Amino acid sequence: MSDLLRMLTLFRFGGIYLDMDVVLLRSLEQVPFNYAGAESDTHVAIGVVSLSPTGFGHEFAASCLRDFQLNFDGSDWGNNGPGVITRVAQRICDTKNITMMLEDRKRCHGFKVFDRKAFYAIKSNDWRHFFEPEFLEETLELTRDSYLLHVWNRKSHQMPMKVGSGSAYARYARLHCPRAYKAAGEYF
Structure with a gap:
């Protein structure tokens, strides 16, 4: 439910979402909107997400909400959290390869996928x-x-x-x- 609520909030207002179990080491205020971070070689995580309130970020959030509607599985936490943002990023970036998402922001139409060390350096x-x-x-x-x-x-x-x-x-x-x-x- 928390994954759905964070995406609804980002859809409505935009901004930066951070899980409660983080310690901020550097400001994110100067990092342009519309990003998340890779948690592994196969998944984008949903614990740190930034989306603009209009334009691309709003559309990205809407795509995540549509994915929730189509793919929600109450018995599989990963399907509804990192699964949602990973599937949407894969569609937008036209690749399932996380490494390709990291290397080419243009490929992802302005959505930045940070490598693991940015937010999830410790597995x-x-x-x-x-x-x-x-x-x-x-x-x-x-x-x-x-x-x-x-x-x-x-x-x-x-x-x-x-x-x-x-x-x-x-x-x-x-x-x-x-x-x-x-x-x-x-x-x-």
Whole structure:
């Protein structure tokens, strides 16, 4: 349902949608509208989406809503989230090859698909890398050019993160969410 609501909101108002489980590292305000990020070699993700309120962005959102109507499957989360935006991007870009989408914005009529390192530098199966200190340097290196961190709350929501720990998430939270981090108490 949340995927449908975010797309309805973007259809109506345009703007930038970010999942709640992200830490913004760089501003997105200067990035032109109409983008999302690749989550893998096969899927565009729906956790970070920007669409203009009129023109192409509005049409892209309308295409996503039509895809929801045609392909909704309540038993398959991936079909309704990343599946929708991936199918629409594939139609607009006239390719199923995510790599081709990354390399040629003209091919996608102005829709930009960022490579994984922009929003999803740490794969969902490696979500622990944000929280375990032994992965600090590797995680910092993998995310150094990222706009944001997506910490995969669907998997990480029960992982306690102690304030002051040596994890990448703690370091990034302290630097980029200082008020929330300071107010968190013992655990962030």
